[in-house]
Amino acid sequence: MTKNYLKEIARSKKPFIIYKSEKGFNLYTNFSKKIILTNKNIQNFINNVSKNKLKKKNTDLFIGFFGYEILNNLIGVKLKKQKDINFPKGIFYKPEKIIELPNKLIYIPEKSIKFSKNFKINLNQISYSNIFNKFKKKIKSGETYQIKICTKYKNASKIDALDFFCRLTKSNIAPEAFMIKDKNYSIISCSPENLITKKGDLITTKPIAGTLKKSKKLNKIKALEFFKRNIKETKEHNMIVDMERSDLSRICRAGSVKILKKKTVEEYKDLYHYVSLIGGKLKRKVSSLDILKAMMPGGSVIGCPKISTLNLLNAQEKEGRNIYTGSFGYINFNGDMRFNIIIRSILNYQNYSEISVASGVVIDSNAKHEFNENYIKAKALMDLYR
């Protein structure tokens, strides 16, 4: 049934979205509304979605994404003019049909598309090191404590997004994986990071800070020992935990913000991650907009403190991040929501693919190591182009 359905939806050319669920995946389609977000309509959009306070049908929701720029603007951070591909700042869809899919997605493309395997990087190691050293000075003067430099890998080719997504999830089932296929663009992501899970008055966030490349000698227990012994990874993680506690404290009742899982290890295809889970109980009069403004853009992919670090980043980065470090997810009509952080993703637009990755600069990081960490993160996605 799944097999046929994926074939059918691919053949129909209808736009659709797939998002990881607890049991497998959910496929959203038959969109009755499509809202392209701008700085003008975003606040109204967010406020109106959950105005009814009722969720009668399982399709009573809007699903889509916020790009990085619009999330900056939402909290009053302005970006100067960057090199831009004119990709929308955010798009949300109202589905009329949801189909449950199992974890194993099977889809065989009807015709194979040849694509280029060559990726161009927008920052070579020398320019990366220059930016890196600039930011280290800013850390010494206290303007930032941790900052993430973004690098982009680009490639000109048409892709079959569904085929990519199915192959990606075969080797790597990430808890926040999703794909969007619309007429003029597609997004494929194996994001591991949940930014907001809100049910009733409970909210949690699950930041990742700390990455370790897999090897034959390692297992989960050894990876945990590595993270615990490694002072640099520990400090980086501590900072993110305190920052997320603070973001939650903006919207949660006094004394309710708690670290629910402190410093655990999660295993993925090529790497291990150092993860914590933090939660709280929402204050009574908090709106959906308040929640998004407190939590977005997700701190673990920006650095700390958020505002001053965003300003430093935006002054430095010459190319728009587009979807990268934005957020994908849904808001139900009753105000419940789930959003991830868009990382480990491919944006395919106008027959160009871009894969963005970032890793953190703290006082004792090493430019070469971080540059290579970026490559490891991008590799799992670049491997799909063959």
Add this chain to the structure above:
Amino acid sequence: MIYIIDHKDSFTHNVVHQFENFDNVCCDNFNEINESKLDKANVIIFSPGPGSPKDYPYSSKIYKKFKGKKKIIGICLGFQQILYCEKGKIVQQNKIYHGYQSKVKVVSTSKLFKKNQKFTVGRYHSLKLQEPFAAKNFEITMRCDISNIAMAIENNKEKIYGFQFHPESFLTENGNLLIKKILSA
């Protein structure tokens, strides 16, 4: 009521959350101060934040205006802000502490804490107080157990207190106790 001046930090709301355990709290950005609330408050808190005290002249002005009239507490940058207003020199340190857990020790000058008592605390600071430092009624009351850097100040006469570390961090053990002591002082 406690009025917290936020230097746009990503830890400030941990401070808010912590102080809410003890009293009503109002928190505004340093560049959007609500003067009438500030006037009504009985405690003013200078939050942590990026940069150095010289970047926040308006916070210095507020400090000077209310010194001796209201209880004042500074955390991290806020701690440095108080010292800077008292003619202390705030300088870069060689070793930088961000997300660092370390031990601080109470020194003999403290009236609130027991001498030689040790606390495990979370630290996020690039800058430090350059010593020697002397200001009327001010005492350095805690120091880093290893580097000896100034970690807390007390001015029990004018009710001014500060911590270089973060009592609100999850890395600090007994953070609430520290806050309770200075609030009831």
